Amino acid sequence: MSDTILLVEDDSTLSMIISETLQRDGFDVLTADNGEDGLKQFARHGADLIIADVMMPRMDGFEMGRKIRQINRNVPLLFLTAKSEIDDIVEGFELGGNDYLKKPFKMLELIVRIKALLRRNVHDEDNRFEIGKYTLDLSMQMLSHPDKGIVGLSLIEAKLLKELIVNVGYTVESATIMQLIWQRDDPYSRNSLHGFIHKLRHYLRHDQSISLINQRGIGYMLTVKS
Structure with a gap:
């Protein structure tokens, strides 16, 4: 059974490129173009991993991440950001983010990060x-x-x-x-x-x-x- 990834990105061209790349690599992909719809998608369908842009309309990625952490504390959350300020990166980690990737990035690096996060999320027998x-x-x-x-x-x-x-x-x-x-x-x-x-x-x-x-x-x- 394929892992399902929820991609929340308001840039339609980038969203299409990421989605097609992930599908070619064997993932099932759900998409949303703002934080509000991303939150609704997760509440309705769930996901094995979430990729979220930080700067989005209606609800930004950080706020969406906070609300998702109220629903599920364990789903891996990877932020895409054009920001490089330390405070922004720390904020993403403190609200429960697992990783971040600065734009622009290579698709291969995104795939490597996704697979690493999914491996690390496998249940540990001794917790x-x-x-x-x-x-x-x-x-x-x-x-x-x-x-x-x-x-x-x-x-x-x-x-x-x-x-x-x-x-x-x-x-x-x-x-x-x-x-x-x-x-x-x-x-x-x-x-x-x-x-x-x-x-x-x-x-x-x-x-x-x-x-x-x-x-x-x-x-x-x-x-x-x-």
């Missing part, structure tokens, strides 16, 4: 991880503490924390993290990574035995005092 007093439920993207309750995580936050937990006591290189999560190592991804590390420190603040250490110029290490 619960413990660190200090916290439990991470990767499938539900939730971090729970016995006294402080539950915090909902973005997909990027959950995957980053999982990588640090399984390597507790060891430094995970920044380049390794970025290749794992974003399949690239560039200044935009590095700035995004710093922001996500800061948020994880905030989430883990209720257990003083846990430290998330910045190994300057190398990477990050999660430690737990016994």
Whole structure:
């Protein structure tokens, strides 16, 4: 059975090119030309992956992404953007986006990104991880503490924390993290990574035995005092 991709793009020529390319590669494609219709398509038909332009009429891609995350926390979401500002890229990741591609781009790169996102979204049999007093439920993207309750995580936050937990006591290189999560190592991804590390420190603040250490110029290490 083919994976279904929802393509939300207001440029009709680009939408047609992407749609035909994806269909030739074996995907089923649903299309919409604005965020409102994209949201309706997803609510009606679902999708295995969503590609969304950021700048669109009636509802932009970021707002559509926020609303889709209220319906489904796990469907991979890839943003297409002509913007290159760090704040815009970070905003896309923080609302639950999984990847972004700056226009103009090559169709081969888009296909590679799509296949990587679909592989990473395959269900992991072991989705619960413990660190200090916290439990991470990767499938539900939730971090729970016995006294402080539950915090909902973005997909990027959950995957980053999982990588640090399984390597507790060891430094995970920044380049390794970025290749794992974003399949690239560039200044935009590095700035995004710093922001996500800061948020994880905030989430883990209720257990003083846990430290998330910045190994300057190398990477990050999660430690737990016994």
